[in-house]
Amino acid sequence: MLPVELQRRVGYLDLMSGMAYPRSVSAWHAADEESNGWVVRDRLTAPVLIGENDKLLIDGGCLERISAPDGGLVHINGDLATDLEIGGHHELIIRGDIIADCTVLASGFHHVYVGGSVAGTIRVDDSSKLWIDGDFTGAMTTGHPTSRIDVAGDFSAIIRPTRQASLLYLSVGGFSEHQRICEIADLGYTEFNASIGASDTAPGYYPLDWSQRRTDKGMSHARWCVQRDSRAE
Template sequence: MPFPSDVQRRVAHIDVLSENVFAESILYWNHGFEVEQRWMKVNAASRPMRIGSGDALDLDCDCDVVISAPEGGVVHVNGNLGCDIVAGGRLELVVRGNVLENSTIRVNGFLHIYVRGSLYGQIEATDSSKIWIDGDVSGHIKTGDPSTNLNIAGNYFGGITSKDVDAGMLFLCIEGFASDESMCSLATIGYSVFTASVGSSNVEPGFYPNGSIACQTQFGYSSSRWCVHRQNNRGTDQRGRR
């Protein structure tokens, strides 16, 4: 079955907010096989798959086999992602379900990804990335350089680190819950710029950190600031989930 229309509209909305990062997906849903990308439709995946730079893969199933895209491309998973994806260049990835614990998305290049469910596995990108997750994040994200835009509609319990000593910039939006401890930990990584908007946390609403937003870390000068919108001592918040 095709991606549900509400998921397509959600990706189209994000595409506008993120400056055309899901253009190939929108064209495919709007015009089908008339678009230039060579879309391959797969209803059941039983062995590893490889696509070229001009290819696009539409998996109408859960994915439990390794996908390689050394020159980038477009991948749709109409289910859960339970395998590794290894890519280079620029990867446009849409996952209808969850990214499972045993899955790693590793991109030596630029990554644009939308996950309808939650992230239990790992995402790694060496260059800039724009990441949208509509569920919770309990997995791990390794950010690249020069910048990462990360949007989480659910709760954040996972980990974020930088792949390089030059941590670049991190722009983080969490609509659900994230602890004050996790935000303070991110501020010590050494991002040249770290800004965040947090839906709810275990501290009072307001601007953080208390004191100077600039500090010297082991990786160099860093500027960090974030805003908390609601206090919540329960540790979860369902308001942000899509």
């Protein structure tokens, strides 16, 4: 079972983010995973395939590939140290990190919580909600129509649209370079809104001109707010 403190954390985020993790929160109401339809594995050392209605709990690190092409629940009580392919309407809860050189390939409705940091890559085709309680130093390709990324720590990830730059909402509690946010704004998302905790620029609203810009993919509207100047700290 994932720690009670983490369950409460995810439950709080579920309420604050428009029910991002309802199946996980509902499943935690029962104390006995195995009698409640969970497949429980210790540290995963062999590939596994699960179905749409399956619930997989890995009680330790994940070292082998997981495939869930039709959706389901995947809870990892440790780090994700391998590739993961998941589709449909799914929830992925990771207590630890997504380490470098690992890739999460996701289609459908992609809702993910990471208790640690993300140094790997997340590739999304459709809508997604991603919460990271650590730092985001890896990469993400965003899907259509909506991507929401919340990072409690620092943000230096590379962001690109998978196909169409649609709607992207980013919240960073820690530090992010101003140039990195400008690079995302220049990608031509239909709408890009961001809140940045601290940056290497003056606090305030950016860009100075909030008017829409016409790109080769249509109209783009980007704006973000910097809360603190890290140079003064």
